[in-house]
Amino acid sequence: MSMDMTTRMFKEEGWVRKKCPKCGKYFWTLDPDRETCGDPPCDEYAFIGKPGIPKKYTLEEMREAFLGFFERNGHGRVKRYPVLPRWRDDVLLVGASIMDFQPWVISGEADPPANPLTISQPSIRFTDIDNVGITGRHFTIFEMMAHHAFNYPKKPIYWMDETVEYAYEFFTKDLRMKGEDITFKENPWAGGGNAGPAFEVLYRGLEVATLVFMQYKLAPPNADPSQIVEIKGDKYVPMETRVVDTGYGLERLVWMSQGTPTAYDAVLGYVVEPLKRMAGVDRIDERILMENSRLAGMFDIEDMGDLKVLRREVANKVGISVEELEKAVRPYELIYAIADHTKALTFMLADGVIPSNVKAGYLARLLIRKSIRNMRELGINAPLSEIVAMHIKALHKTYPEFREMEDVILDIVDVEEKRYQETLRRGSNLVKREVAKLKKSGKDEIPLENLILYYESHGLTPEIVKEVAEKEGIRVHIPDNFYTLVAKEAERTVKEEEKKSIVDFELLQDLPDTRTLYYEDPMMKEFDAKVLKILGEWVVLDQTAFYPEGGGQPCDLGTLDGIKILDVQKIGKVILHKVERMEFREGQRVHGKIDWERRIQHMRHHTGTHVLMGALVRVLGSHVWQSGSQLHTDWARLDIAHYKRIGEEELREIERLANRVVMENREVRWEWLPRTEAEQRYGFRLYQGGVVPGKVIRVLNIKDWDVQACGGTHLPNTGLIGPIKILRTERIQDGVERIIFAAGEAAIKWMQESESIIKRTSGIFRVPPEKLPDTAQKFFDEWKNARKEVEKLKRELAKLLVYELESRVEEIGDIEFIGDVVEGDIEHLREAALKLKKPNRVIAIISEDSGAVVVAVGDNVDHKAGDLVRIITFVAGGGGGGKKDLAQGKIKNILKAKEALEEVKKKL
Numbered sequence: 001m002s003m004d005m006t007t008r009m010f011k012e013e014g015w016v017r018k019k020c021p022k023c024g025k026y027f028w029t030l031d032p033d034r035e036t037c038g039d040p041p042c043d044e045y046a047f048i049g050k051p052g053i054p055k056k057y058t059l060e061e062m063r064e065a066f067l068g069f070f071e072r073n074g075h076g077r078v079k080r081y082p083v084l085p086r087w088r089d090d091v092l093l094v095g096a097s098i099m100d101f102q103p104w105v106i107s108g109e110a111d112p113p114a115n116p117l118t119i120s121q122p123s124i125r126f127t128d129i130d131n132v133g134i135t136g137r138h139f140t141i142f143e144m145m146a147h148h149a150f151n152y153p154k155k156p157i158y159w160m161d162e163t164v165e166y167a168y169e170f171f172t173k174d175l176r177m178k179g180e181d182i183t184f185k186e187n188p189w190a191g192g193g194n195a196g197p198a199f200e201v202l203y204r205g206l207e208v209a210t211l212v213f214m215q216y217k218l219a220p221p222n223a224d225p226s227q228i229v230e231i232k233g234d235k236y237v238p239m240e241t242r243v244v245d246t247g248y249g250l251e252r253l254v255w256m257s258q259g260t261p262t263a264y265d266a267v268l269g270y271v272v273e274p275l276k277r278m279a280g281v282d283r284i285d286e287r288i289l290m291e292n293s294r295l296a297g298m299f300d301i302e303d304m305g306d307l308k309v310l311r312r313e314v315a316n317k318v319g320i321s322v323e324e325l326e327k328a329v330r331p332y333e334l335i336y337a338i339a340d341h342t343k344a345l346t347f348m349l350a351d352g353v354i355p356s357n358v359k360a361g362y363l364a365r366l367l368i369r370k371s372i373r374n375m376r377e378l379g380i381n382a383p384l385s386e387i388v389a390m391h392i393k394a395l396h397k398t399y400p401e402f403r404e405m406e407d408v409i410l411d412i413v414d415v416e417e418k419r420y421q422e423t424l425r426r427g428s429n430l431v432k433r434e435v436a437k438l439k440k441s442g443k444d445e446i447p448l449e450n451l452i453l454y455y456e457s458h459g460l461t462p463e464i465v466k467e468v469a470e471k472e473g474i475r476v477h478i479p480d481n482f483y484t485l486v487a488k489e490a491e492r493t494v495k496e497e498e499k500k501s502i503v504d505f506e507l508l509q510d511l512p513d514t515r516t517l518y519y520e521d522p523m524m525k526e527f528d529a530k531v532l533k534i535l536g537e538w539v540v541l542d543q544t545a546f547y548p549e550g551g552g553q554p555c556d557l558g559t560l561d562g563i564k565i566l567d568v569q570k571i572g573k574v575i576l577h578k579v580e581r582m583e584f585r586e587g588q589r590v591h592g593k594i595d596w597e598r599r600i601q602h603m604r605h606h607t608g609t610h611v612l613m614g615a616l617v618r619v620l621g622s623h624v625w626q627s628g629s630q631l632h633t634d635w636a637r638l639d640i641a642h643y644k645r646i647g648e649e650e651l652r653e654i655e656r657l658a659n660r661v662v663m664e665n666r667e668v669r670w671e672w673l674p675r676t677e678a679e680q681r682y683g684f685r686l687y688q689g690g691v692v693p694g695k696v697i698r699v700l701n702i703k704d705w706d707v708q709a710c711g712g713t714h715l716p717n718t719g720l721i722g723p724i725k726i727l728r729t730e731r732i733q734d735g736v737e738r739i740i741f742a743a744g745e746a747a748i749k750w751m752q753e754s755e756s757i758i759k760r761t762s763g764i765f766r767v768p769p770e771k772l773p774d775t776a777q778k779f780f781d782e783w784k785n786a787r788k789e790v791e792k793l794k795r796e797l798a799k800l801l802v803y804e805l806e807s808r809v810e811e812i813g814d815i816e817f818i819g820d821v822v823e824g825d826i827e828h829l830r831e832a833a834l835k836l837k838k839p840n841r842v843i844a845i846i847s848e849d850s851g852a853v854v855v856a857v858g859d860n861v862d863h864k865a866g867d868l869v870r871i872i873t874f875v876a877g878g879g880g881g882g883k884k885d886l887a888q889g890k891i892k893n894i895l896k897a898k899e900a901l902e903e904v905k906k907k908l
Contacts, residue, residue, distance in 0.1 A: 016032055388409060597633075
């Protein structure tokens, strides 16, 4: 891509554009003698041990310096967004500040919260997880400080000139960095379907900011060739909205100001220092860590080969052997990784990620298990929650939500740690079994796909698999990027198949939006409308009170001029009604009548879902998030993200709170709001039911209880819901609890049925209902004792059967044969056959009571038990089979039992 990147500042203040002889990229500098661009490996770090910023900053001080600078320069300060992006469903975690404003703000469907704006966004990326702790600079969590300007058509804010000037002014005036050491390297940017020219801002060997001018989007197949621009091998066309997308590295700037051996020491000292004490780690010569970070900055470590090169270079530089170096740095690498991973985990759990085997929950579990493994290697026996608590203590002033959710966050980590220990106990046995299979098939190494499977399905880290397998004599090779591989696998999002349209979308293009009477008056039972179009068995009206299927709520049924409505669907903004028979014509006036009993029960359940959600959050914690819901007339289900089973007392309290809100008859209001206004007023809890498209969204608000973006039909107050009864809960998948409940008449019906069952049961036991539990327990205990007695008698009977049959041995050549028709059930016969079994013996016994057949064959007999059972069932009917030594079956005709045994004798 060739474009002019000469800015006003470069022209007016004597900047020189040069080409770096090492990487071939162009850059701008104030220093006429500078040759290279300032970016490793063209230049190395020149700030470790000698800070590049005169004042030492903490994270909080640097963040405030940045946000304050841009606020003074006319930018609106915006609070951080959650790291779990509830407003979009195409990514698992927020990895950059611009993700906060995709897709709605960039597309123009929503206004930005301020324009221009400034933000410091915690961002999580797993692409470098295997380098965390090793290189001195890589993190899974970092804060991307940014300023953004959204230049909509005919509404320009600012562009390249101002962006470059802001960066230079902040760095030189506010942070007092030396202007002659700053370079602006030209490097086009592309990602997430967008692209544009960009500057990497470099200072003393460290990239401290990236200034992207997002102005292109991927070209569609029918794009005008004159509009196409090629960037990094892909074709792009201009965007309508041009976006200033900047990213300043908070941790990197703090590191620059402190000049510590690693970035971890600069920003995570509050965890790093206690971990060193807990692990009893020896003090290390700081030169080792300094040289390690400085040399690691010169290249990307992608595999073990790169790491070996780094180790060798550092060892040579500090004058020790590679082995001595590894022994010295390994504990530090583990400590740095634990500090980083637990910080990322704290943000994820505080923002509602529940550890599980899917999506973002999988990544949270990966961090937990990797951290536990690192602590184990360091010999630290403290619970992982103790480390997470250090982050909460250090960060809660900036992020008060950490303190508010502390109990839940720490409980989640404790529950996960216990689960992991249980997994390891079960897993080591699994690995031993798998190793035995590999040995049998002549293999001496566990394949990579097995390592990934053990990790994903059983939570076994490759290090633990290696530990168990190598004791059993099987080799294990762990790829250096193992955790990056499994994280990438988790981050792949599967696009759902597009729902096939019920009619050709083109046929609806000229139709106006259907007026939605069910929103204007949800209590409307009948209405008049005009037929606009007939499409096969579907009718389009100008307005309708029939609710179309959507958001977990079934469609309304009823009649149109007395003809049954079978289905109601919405395509775009047009609503279609499927009729039992077509007797309509375009332009006709019709009268619609809703099946009101069905509709009101759906409304009770839908409003009840919102009431229940408010109760769940208050009892279980604000981590609880709706994962799905489905309404029926007789019952409804609500799926929630929760990390353990809901206790009986918790369920009672949830039910009690929900019914109290019903009895308080709280007002239920709904309003249409611009997306950004709704988000700023109510936060991202709006998206409990999933991402809602559109510029304007419908917000449902149960006064002081629950607020959600919701397109369903609702009652005007909670009193109309009637009683709410939780019927049962299920764990439907890892991290998701399902609550089945009934509301209104459906709840009353369920209570009446339960009461009827209790009355009938009381009648059977002949006691009043309140005595049922004690009476049932008494009967159960008596039954249990009687069962024990029966089992005892059965064992005695089996002994007698063995004694009796032992005296009936027949000699058939070298084989001893016992064959008879006896009393007893299949268990007796099997137990007797096993006790009678000998190497040269065949036992074939048939129960005269049930027709059960058992055949046992000794090891020295050249016949299979399964074949002999089939001879018996061929003669006497029935079926059966089994292994070589033992088989069983059942015959139909007991009168042919003796004849069947004679056939077995003949076979022998």
